[in-house]
Structures are given as C-alpha cells and as structure tokens.
Amino acid sequence: MKRKEFFTAAGAATVGAIGGFGFGRAVTSTSPASSTGSSPITTLGGKTLEEHRQKYRADLFDRFLPYMDDTVIDHELGGFMCAVNIETGERESDDKRAWYEGRGMWVYSFLYNNVEADPRYLEIARKSKDFILPLEPDNGAFYATSFSRTGEPLTGPGDIYGNLFVAEGLAEYAKASGEMEYYDKATEMILYCFDRYEDSSYVFRDNMGLSDTRVVGHWMIFLRLITQMLRYRDNADLEQIADRAIEAILELHMDPEYNLHNEYRRHDYSKPDGEYHDYCNTGHSIETFWMLMDEAARRRDASLFEAAKDGFQRHMAVAKDRVYDGYFFELRDVNDYDWTVRKVLWEHEEILIGTLLIAEHTGDTWAKETFADLDEYVRKTFTRPGYRFWASGGNRRLTELNMVRAEHYHHPRHLMLNLLAIERLIERNGEPTGIFG
Amino acid sequence: MNRKTFVSHLKNLSTGVVAGGSGLHLLRYPTEELTANSRRDPAGRSLPVSVLTRIRSDYEEELFDRFLPAMDKYVVDHELGGFMCDADIRTGERISGQKRAWYEGRGMWLYSTLYHRFRQDPKYLNIAKTSKEFILPHRPGKGRFWPSRYDRYGNVLDEEGDIFTNLYIAEGLSAYAVASGDEESLQQAIDITWDAFRTYDHSEYRYGSPAARGLEGPRVLNHWMVFLFTAVQILEQVNSPEMRHITDRSVEAVLSYHMNPDYQLLNDTLTHDLVLPDDKERHIASTGLGIQTLWMTMYEAVRRQDSNLFQRAADHFKRHVTVAKDPVYGGYFGTLTDVAANRWSLNKALGVQEEVIIGALLLMEHAGDSWGLDCFLETEAYIKSHFVKNGYKFWISGADRFVENYQTGRVEHYHHSRHLMFTLLAMDRMIDRSGDASNLFGSL
Numbered sequence A: 001m002k003r004k005e006f007f008t009a010a011g012a013a014t015v016g017a018i019g020g021f022g023f024g025r026a027v028t029s030t031s032p033a034s035s036t037g038s039s040p041i042t043t044l045g046g047k048t049l050e051e052h053r054q055k056y057r058a059d060l061f062d063r064f065l066p067y068m069d070d071t072v073i074d075h076e077l078g079g080f081m082c083a084v085n086i087e088t089g090e091r092e093s094d095d096k097r098a099w100y101e102g103r104g105m106w107v108y109s110f111l112y113n114n115v116e117a118d119p120r121y122l123e124i125a126r127k128s129k130d131f132i133l134p135l136e137p138d139n140g141a142f143y144a145t146s147f148s149r150t151g152e153p154l155t156g157p158g159d160i161y162g163n164l165f166v167a168e169g170l171a172e173y174a175k176a177s178g179e180m181e182y183y184d185k186a187t188e189m190i191l192y193c194f195d196r197y198e199d200s201s202y203v204f205r206d207n208m209g210l211s212d213t214r215v216v217g218h219w220m221i222f223l224r225l226i227t228q229m230l231r232y233r234d235n236a237d238l239e240q241i242a243d244r245a246i247e248a249i250l251e252l253h254m255d256p257e258y259n260l261h262n263e264y265r266r267h268d269y270s271k272p273d274g275e276y277h278d279y280c281n282t283g284h285s286i287e288t289f290w291m292l293m294d295e296a297a298r299r300r301d302a303s304l305f306e307a308a309k310d311g312f313q314r315h316m317a318v319a320k321d322r323v324y325d326g327y328f329f330e331l332r333d334v335n336d337y338d339w340t341v342r343k344v345l346w347e348h349e350e351i352l353i354g355t356l357l358i359a360e361h362t363g364d365t366w367a368k369e370t371f372a373d374l375d376e377y378v379r380k381t382f383t384r385p386g387y388r389f390w391a392s393g394g395n396r397r398l399t400e401l402n403m404v405r406a407e408h409y410h411h412p413r414h415l416m417l418n419l420l421a422i423e424r425l426i427e428r429n430g431e432p433t434g435i436f437g
Numbered sequence B: 001m002n003r004k005t006f007v008s009h010l011k012n013l014s015t016g017v018v019a020g021g022s023g024l025h026l027l028r029y030p031t032e033e034l035t036a037n038s039r040r041d042p043a044g045r046s047l048p049v050s051v052l053t054r055i056r057s058d059y060e061e062e063l064f065d066r067f068l069p070a071m072d073k074y075v076v077d078h079e080l081g082g083f084m085c086d087a088d089i090r091t092g093e094r095i096s097g098q099k100r101a102w103y104e105g106r107g108m109w110l111y112s113t114l115y116h117r118f119r120q121d122p123k124y125l126n127i128a129k130t131s132k133e134f135i136l137p138h139r140p141g142k143g144r145f146w147p148s149r150y151d152r153y154g155n156v157l158d159e160e161g162d163i164f165t166n167l168y169i170a171e172g173l174s175a176y177a178v179a180s181g182d183e184e185s186l187q188q189a190i191d192i193t194w195d196a197f198r199t200y201d202h203s204e205y206r207y208g209s210p211a212a213r214g215l216e217g218p219r220v221l222n223h224w225m226v227f228l229f230t231a232v233q234i235l236e237q238v239n240s241p242e243m244r245h246i247t248d249r250s251v252e253a254v255l256s257y258h259m260n261p262d263y264q265l266l267n268d269t270l271t272h273d274l275v276l277p278d279d280k281e282r283h284i285a286s287t288g289l290g291i292q293t294l295w296m297t298m299y300e301a302v303r304r305q306d307s308n309l310f311q312r313a314a315d316h317f318k319r320h321v322t323v324a325k326d327p328v329y330g331g332y333f334g335t336l337t338d339v340a341a342n343r344w345s346l347n348k349a350l351g352v353q354e355e356v357i358i359g360a361l362l363l364m365e366h367a368g369d370s371w372g373l374d375c376f377l378e379t380e381a382y383i384k385s386h387f388v389k390n391g392y393k394f395w396i397s398g399a400d401r402f403v404e405n406y407q408t409g410r411v412e413h414y415h416h417s418r419h420l421m422f423t424l425l426a427m428d429r430m431i432d433r434s435g436d437a438s439n440l441f442g443s444l
Helices: A003-018 A049-072 A098-115 A119-135 A160-177 A180-198 A216-232 A236-252 A282-299 A302-319 A345-362 A365-381 A410-427 B003-011 B049-074 B101-117 B122-138 B163-180 B183-200 B221-235 B241-258 B287-304 B307-324 B350-367 B370-386 B415-432
Strands: A330-333 A338-340 B156-158 B335-338 B343-345
Touching: A049 A410, A098 A119, A098 A160, A098 A410, A119 A160, A160 A180, A160 A216, A180 A216, A180 A236, A216 A236, A216 A282, A236 A282, A236 A302, A282 A302, A282 A330, A282 A345, A302 A345, A345 A365, A345 A410, B049 B415, B101 B122, B101 B163, B101 B415, B122 B163, B163 B183, B163 B221, B183 B221, B183 B241, B221 B241, B221 B287, B241 B287, B241 B307, B287 B307, B287 B335, B287 B350, B307 B350, B350 B370, B350 B415
Parallel strands: none
Antiparallel strands: A330 A338, B335 B343
C-alpha cells in the first residue's frame, strides 16, 4: 500500500473516532486510538482534562459571552461594536468594522455549530450577516474598513482581510443555518479575492512602500477558510488554492538562510527591497503553521503535519521572550535582531491552539508542557480580576494593557477550539488520535 | 526547496534545545549513544565512556597536535620570553612583536597549568618561566597597575594599564607556583591580588568601560569574576584569609547585588554602594561575563563542597545561557545592551561559547544534568562548525553574528586553551567514573 493510500485508509477507519478530526464536536470513540503508541494524557500542567474543560466553559459561558451580550453586540441593528473598555465595559465608539463583522459572524456560527446550538447565537450571526452583506461595494472594491452603527461607510475601501473574514463568517453561518447560498457566496468571495491577489499589480497596503506583494497573512487566511470549507464540501477550485498556500507557506516565503518566514515577498516571491526585506511576523507564522497542521490533519498527510510542526516550533523558539516570558510577534529585521517588544494576546492563544493540536494528535511531551506553561502565563498576564475582557495586548511585561478593545475572534476561537480538543481527549480517555501513525 | 528539503533544512538548524526548542541535529557525537543515568537522575542522561573517550581524543588532538605546536611556532618568544599574540590566525604570520601584560599573565597560566595538570614537559615550564622573567621586572608600586603594552624587548609602549594586568599576572604566578613549587611566586600572586583588591575596594578607584565611566569606585562584574577565579586557584594551594575574604565578597557581590532582582540577569556595573545606577544606558546585562562568572562560582562551590552555592550558581548559569542564545543563527550573544528594549550586541566571541562549554561540563560532571549534557553537545557542535576553519593555524576568536566576518589578527590563547584543558580534565574524571556524575553534592 502506498503512503497516500495508507493515510486514506487510516483516515477512513478512524474518522468516526476523531470526528473527522478538525475542530468539530467531540464524538464518542468507536475504536481505540491504537495507532498512537503514546501514553494517555490525563493531566496538563497539573490540571485534569475535566478541570481544563470546566475552565474553558467558564471562560466562554460565564464571562466572555455574557459580556459580549452586554456591551459589544448590537442586538437592535446587528453587528459588533468592539471599541469597549475591557475593565468597565463602557463603549467608547459605536463604529463597526468589516473585519469584526466577519469574525463575529464566524464566532457565533461556530459556537452554534460545535459547542451549543442555542438559537440566540445563530440570531446574532444572522443579524451581523444582514448588517454587512448589503454594504459590499458593487464596484469590485474591498469592503470599507469601518462603518457607523447604522452602516454608513466611514472610510474608503479597506483591505482584502475585510472580505475574507466576511467570507469566513458566511461559510460558517451557512453550515449553521443550512442556507447554502451563503456558502456559495463565501466561495465566490474567496475566489474573487484570490484573483485580486494573483494580479501582479496587487499591493497590500499603499503606505508600506511595496510595489507588489505576497503576504504570509493572506495565505494564512485563504488556507484557514478553505480547510474549514473543504471539511464541509469538496471544491476543486478551493483545493487548488490550498495547494498554492501550502507551497507558499513551506517554501516560497521561507528564507533559506535563516529558516524563518518573510511576511512580505514580491509577486514573483523575490525579497522586497527596503524595510521589509528581512521582516518576519512571527505571530502570523506561528498561527499559519497551526492552521497548516490542521490542514494536514484534514488531508491525513503525516509529512505535511511534520513540516508544519517544525515550522511552528522554529518560529516559536525564535519568538520566545527569554527574559520575561511570553512571545514576541514581530521581528522587524531578522539580521539586525530588531524586535517589537510589545505583546499581543492573539499570538499566545494561537500557540495554545497549536500546542494542544500537536498534543492531541501525537501526545508530544514538549507540546503538553508548553501548552500548560503558556496557559498559566496567559491567564496571569493578560487578565485582571474584575475585568470584563482579556486584554488584547500590552507592553512587554503586560504591566500596561490595551484597555479599549473587546477581542472577539482569536480569544473565543482559542476557547472553543481548545474546549473541543479537550472534550475529544476526554472522550478518548486521553489517548492521542494517532492519525499520523 | 521542496517540502522534504524544507523539513530537513529545519532539522539541520538547531532550534534551541537549551532554550526550550528541539533539535540536536548538528551534533558531532551521536545522541543515540546517550544512556540513562539511573544512578543520579532517572530522567537524566550521561555519555557512555566510548563517547567520552572520543570527545577526549578530539580535544587532546586540538590541544597537543594543533594549538600548542602553532603557539610554539608563531606566538611564543623562545628567545626573549613572553607571547606575541598579534599574529594572523590564517597563516600564523606575525603582525607585530608586541607583548601585553594581560597576555603574559594568561600565557604563564596556560603553560603552568599544562605542565602541572597534563605533561611535565620542562619545555612548558620554561615558557611560563621566561614569561614571568619578562614581565616581573615591570612590577609597579602598591596601588598601581602594570603597563599594558611592550615591544618585543620589553620596552614599555603604553604606561597605562588596568587592574586586569595585575590580576592575570597574579593568576599566572599562582599557576606557576603550583607547577614549579616556587613559593615566592605564590606569595607574589597573593600580594598582587590583595593589593589590587584594596585598590578596587576604594571609592577613588576608576574604570574606563562605557558603563563604569564617570562612576566613583564602580563595582564591575568582570572584576569580581577575575578576583574570584584568581583567589580560588590560590586557595586550592594555600589557606589564605585574604583570598577567602575576596572569594566571599565576590560571591556575595555577584549573587546578591549584580543579580538584577527584576530580570534575574547580572548587571555589568553598579555604584560603589552596589546599587544599579539611575541612568538607563548603564543598565547592561552581561550575559557573556555572567556565564563565565557563574561557572567560576560553581567551581568555587565544588572547592567548598557547598551544594547550596552550586545549585544557585547552576540555576543562574542556565538562565544566562538560555537568555543569551541566538535563536536564529545559534551560538550565544555576550551583551544585552538594553534589557528593556531587548537590544543585543550581536557579535559572537569564541570565549563566550567556550565558557558555556566549561559550565555545562560542571553541570554534567557534578549534577548529572541533562540540560548540561544537551548544552555541551550543542555548543560544542556550534563552535566546531563556525569558529574552526580548515587550514587555519588558530580558531577564530571573535566575529559578527553570522561568523562570516571575523577577526584574523589575534591569537586567543587563554579562554581557548582553558576550555580545552578543562574539558580534557572533566572527561578524564568522568571516564574514571564510567560516565557517572561525581555525587559530590548528593541529590541536587
């Protein structure tokens, strides 16, 4: 049996046990995880799996969602107003953003699909969809960056991410509601964005001094959307884009000299001149590599999983703040070793997702230990007693926090994905999936 | 690069075992030969005797077949005594006949230690002796320092020396004393060290480093470091109350005052009252000096058989090595010039890498420490792949971050030879114990 055939067969045999892997609901194991050979995971950092489960549920249902309900969600007009003081919950602006509508729509749809099928969640997602879809420009431009509460554009066209996040939200909403026209709309938006991105004159942001751009962050979002959509329904066009993304992530953005990503490359993948020549967004790369690991799980591709895991670990090792702990997200110049030393919550949460993902599949000791240590660090540094939301970022030591912004995407995604991973582990009595042998 | 080559590319790049990643891939000694060290630590590992023997053999070859013959041919002044270190490391060609007080003391130490600890070849002792005879006539009065530079014949070229001229000469004399049995040299070593310490301990003392400039009676990490190691070596020979005082003061200064309580790294310079100066440009953490100072503190703990001191120094040593790691290109940086901004001086000194080796060996030898073992193997491989060039007469002593542009005009004959000799001695002891840890401190 060839390697590919083996993985297909193995995947088919275990699909019931692992819920098609991915980040779906825990499904009762129909066969023991006999392929792992690793010992069961009973605790992570001194906490039992059940304790982790309770922790995630409390974070999600007792804190995050009620505060979102109170302060962020526009129950009347639909949408999300994220400019909220994280301590008091006081709203500092009613503005809405295309990014945040797509992200919020995804969060509430995913919640409904995978964690709790409460119609209130679907309604929140639906209202966001109804708010943002009519605002799509009809001239081929990307969504405006921000809108007033009632939907008047406050800016000109924004960037590609606005459209992509809306597409992600729509795809997940379609799964939740069964209204497949939104799945088709999401597909159409992705293909349109990809066409724009493929144009040799495509420039990400005009003010960066780049004449044409390939961006790791773009591949990351394309890939993530497609992984989720292909789990639901085959699509040859999307599969092709995923293949392109994998090649870009593993090869074309990777600097062979120092084995880190260059966030920006020119259209032909040569390195840009100027300040972005050796720029590495370690945060994006770490996030991208866990998404690639998840795509590898979807494909049951062990070598892809290994490559993604290596990239994940490499970028983590470099991004580590060895003095104060935590991780830096931006190496402005690799060779000058010039870091932005502020810390962002999202990067840490992406690491928590990635390490738990590795642990779930392989039982890897490094992943378990890193997950446990970082979970403790994040809860100690990015949160404050009595605050409504976790801080989205702060200074290097997190003694000064970003006070205005309810982070409603990376944070709940990490809570939900890890809750589901923990639940799957509990279902399998702590056994790793072993899907990669 | 296809996916397969990408994976292998990543695997060939050390992602930092010591700093928490994974990847013992460039090691020169096969890791599958690592064995569980059940006697010390069920989770720990040690090297089997066969591997220890191979490492020993490699180091012996470097010391006796390459380094010493090259020193003999290009650096040692067999006619007039002393060391002429200004030579091209690629060809051995001498750049100048100048000699330096630092290098005389260091060279005297090297050849005396070689004679005492390895081979009682009169040639070695004679090289040390003629260096002593070259430099001692320039001994200054109390409270003053040796001139720093001389021509080949001993004419002073630079009157202004620093405290290290005296200290390295004292260290050299101390080693010469133990090699030759010359008690006068030992007393000279004690007197010179004690006099330098009293000078340093006075508020009128001045030092010209960027962090210490302008401070009255600055406290400087590398001063404590050299005082400590010089005094420790004297104490290995004679119970001197002055030297005990120096080691006590040095250990206390390093661990209780230079160790920054906020970020747990050693600050380079403090005020005379052992307080971190207010001005932020002086808030430098010296990881290279810190690593060196901390292995010396472990060494002193071994002499004292003080397990608490060993453990404290070991923990700090590990932290400094971890923080100093260059996670992108491997190796270790020496100076964190701005701790808050995470700004490093990016050059790489061979000495820093070699001091890591010595400390890691102390951890392996006395604590059976797995971290120390990984650190030793990784650092050893890094040094060999970066600082050693085929056909060169000497190793590279200092370079840029990538070890692509490097100094070629100086032969480093102190840190390098010390690391070779200390590694050989540690290997011998470990081989004698069949690879087991010394058990000196019981279970740490």
